[in-house]
Amino acid sequence: MERIWLQSYPEGIPADIDIDHIPSLVALFEDACRKYADKVAYISMGKEMTYGELEAATRDFAGWLQSLGLKKGERVALMMPNLLQYPVALFGTLRAGCVVVNCNPLYTPHELEHQLKDSGAVAIVIVENFAHTLQRAIAGSAIRHIVVTPLGEMLGAKGILVNFVIRHVKKMVPAWKLPGSIGFKAALAAGRRQGYKPVPLDHDDIAFLQYTGGTTGVSKGAMLTHANIASNVTQAYNWIRPVVHEGKEFIITALPLYHIFALTANCLTFLMIGARNLLIANPRDIPNFVKEWGKYPVTVVTGVNTLFNALLNNPDFAKLDFSTMNVTLGGGMAVQAPVAERWLKVVGVPLLQAYGLTETSPAATINPLDMHEFNGAIGLPISSTEVSIRDDSGKEVPVKQVGEICIRGPQVMKGYWQRPDETEHVFYPDRFLRTGDMGYVDPQGFVFLVDRKKDMILVSGFNVYPNEVEEAVAMHPGVIDVAAIGVADEHSGEAVKIFVVRKDPNLTEHALIEHCRTLLTGYKIPKHVEFRDDLPRTNVGKILRRALKEGA
Template sequence: MIQERPWFKSYPQGVPREIDLEEYRSVVSVLESAISLYRDRVAFSNFGKSLTYGDVDTLSQQFASYLLNELKLKKGDRVAIMMPNCLQYPIAIFGVLRAGLTVVNVNPLYTPRELKHQLQDSGASVLLVVDNFGKTVQEAISGGSTLKQVVTTALGDLIGFPKGAIVNFVLKYVKKMVPEYDIPGAVRFKDTLTLGRRQALPEVDIAPDDIAFLQYTGGTTGVSKGAMLTHRNMVANMQQASVWIGRDVKPEGELIVTALPLYHIFALTANCLVFMKFGASNHLITNPRDMANFVKEIRDVKFTAITGVNTLFNGLLNTPGFENVDFSRLHLTLGGGMAVQRAVAERWKKVTGVTLVEAYGLTETAPAACINPMDLKDYNGAIGLPIPSTDACLKDDDGNPVALGEVGELCIKGPQVMKGYWQRPEETAKVIDSDGWLHTGDMAKMDENGFFYIVDRKKDMILVSGFNVYPNEVEDVIAGLEGVLEVAAIGVPDERSGEAVKVFVVKKDPSLTEERIKAFCRDNLTGYKQPRYIEFRSELPKTNVGKILRKELREPPRPANVR
């Protein structure tokens, strides 16, 4: 039994309670529908170069043909993609999907250790990587790997001459952003397209339950796990989000700024896939951390929509010149990935004239589970309403529903919930119960109108700028540093990133320094996982069986004279 569904009475006019799951058989079906409807419209733009839906059709077919005809990959094989936002990205993911294969999205900022784990765990046959990160790949596969082929590309390769050549030259020789690397047998992405052009793409039957994406996310064990997102999961979430925003989509054509990386589930679904249904154009930002150039790039674009995390919006608002950007066509701003702060949302509305609408989701829900109404007048502090075909409930520690207004663990059920974790049935069973409810680990409450509010997290996960950081992984890495006796990691509030990683270390070697720990973490952990704060202690609080009490570490230390 679950609570009643009061959220339906708060649904925006015209939004159905259920979606049509049978309209599209796969993500490829949605792509092919968009190609037939919008062939000559711009689909993606980057560095001043645009690809139409027709271009994406042609090039993705060529890449799919290369994978099947040249590499002889079989249905269900995994292809890893390791790159920031660039024109190669959509061609690659749609090529992989059209070949009946599975996309393994890889964060290009991974260290060799992190990359090695993901490649081994997924059993990827092919890796496509941008030259900037070729050195990482070289180190990750030096001891052997499952890879049959590494495909390399430079960021400017699809931009055209002479601009592409200039971009590549500047990145490599002026900005020194492309370290030398050596990967024997690697082929260039442009060459794969040439090879793929020689043979027709075989027909591939793609079933709704086939895995479209292995989307890696942290776990309570500290091991990164691949959430199996099927074509049905992805299509369902595309349909759910589409009907939610559909009334607000402009018929003359949408242009959405895509600054969050497409390897992140939020941008992948919300920007790349959902807006594809409407024949929209994705304006890809390759390096959103360079805020000055980001603002310069969108100043005169006349974009209609933008998605982001709180830190991105806050960064834009604090970048000189942002107030002079042309917001005349902007009508949709969606925030997710981490909590949107009231101060940021109110300032966004003041500067742009558009409400920053908060949404909530997880990698495991492909990702959207709750979204606020798009016609929201002002920030309301809620994560929104469960979207069509989605059930939500709040449960106590015994699995019983809590009363209205009380706090419980938010649980989600719907067609967007993942198939499970790749080759980890025990981990899957920990989060999806026997009734099919996904336990999010987030503690929430619901009001009488069906709006949900996150109040805390049950699990130890740390959320840094929308990215999951699990304490066990950070602890496992630091524990491997000579001189460390014990270590514990927690999340602490941070104005810039929502939360930051703080570690408590007990020294084995008295000469161990904070800088040595930070340097070790830089070599072994992606930037957002690295501890911002390090505190040395003589001992860590533990249970009687020796488990470290992170809860006590989160509490401020009591005065010495207080018992």
């Protein structure tokens, strides 16, 4: 496809990027730490860490890994929520020349066992709340070195109180036994004694094995190289540069840093501009999240639709001072127009969509950040990125016609770890990545997401996209959350079923269906309605349609 999107680029954004001046993510990290040494890098539960302190701690962690004999390319698993320990272990692992394997702390033993065995990780850093999971998953893995860290270990004196409350008041640490494990500070002290020797790295070296959600089968590790991530960070940096101020931004990070969205956007891109980063350890605790937000002059927030919706439904959120707010970026799932409209009204800045995948490091398209309102698009292909919309035979379709979104660019993964067949299946011969998402490109080059290909509902031969139904239902003032799926129907093959979390307890099935009649054509109108107190979600808050479908 011709790069028609370049006509819509804001002034100052290049058509292409060059990362020859960035040999690795370690070089990018060290440059930022030198440049902003005295500025605050991270804040967690009131504790601040400067870029200079971060550099020293990561040097110690890298030294500890090297003292164990770990070589370049060996895998180190990290299993933590957003704590100060996470960026220290992350950058320390990269500086040691090792590969980061991010693990969701909410994994079951079975899920963790698969990821540890598949990756071949030899070391792990895990928060003590989930050490019992590791105890049940470690057999048969290659793990030889274990760091178990309490939540408050890096918080100074305050950490003693935090750990006491977590362990003894809230009883959030199940009993565990992992012989030979050490604490995080003990590892740093050992690394400091050992010293750190820089490791030569280049663009082709793997930085992350970032595991996909496994929604289409077994979870696979996307091999993201230093070049992949450095490219995406450079692409994102160029995109935000016209609207941000280096050394002055304050970003709030509620999405977990082990997820690719927050990892590249919050942790790495905003590192390049010396931003302060407020870490939220438990984003599901919305009242505490709002309370933390209120303490600081936040300028940037990233999130998913469900997070923004939850904030807007908290009575104290609208009372915050949003005068410093500059950018709100939504990704990970489709942003619903009703949520975006309420966000603009309450916060005063537009909620703009971005789009990407684990396999694209993740950003592929982002909306111009100088826009004043929600436009429904997932953005323009970013610098050095091509989008091709293709039919089932792999043939490119015309502008405005729906097909599978395919992506090519320097941020696209090397392939899946030890799965050449899966890698071959997901790439066309011309190296365009098949995303599994359906969408189209308009004449101005904006990309619109229709839905996941596998979630499409077929009603009497007509395609129904759950996103469209969900957005219509979400427009009803009595609805907090909604998910739509297809269920078997003897007359139409499939019918639309919606699962609804009510804001108004008196909302009825009939009222909702009548509401949908005013917004949707006949075959798209839900035939079944089920009210629930909550909906199943992923670790970043995306609604799991698959889980609803399995239980339907």
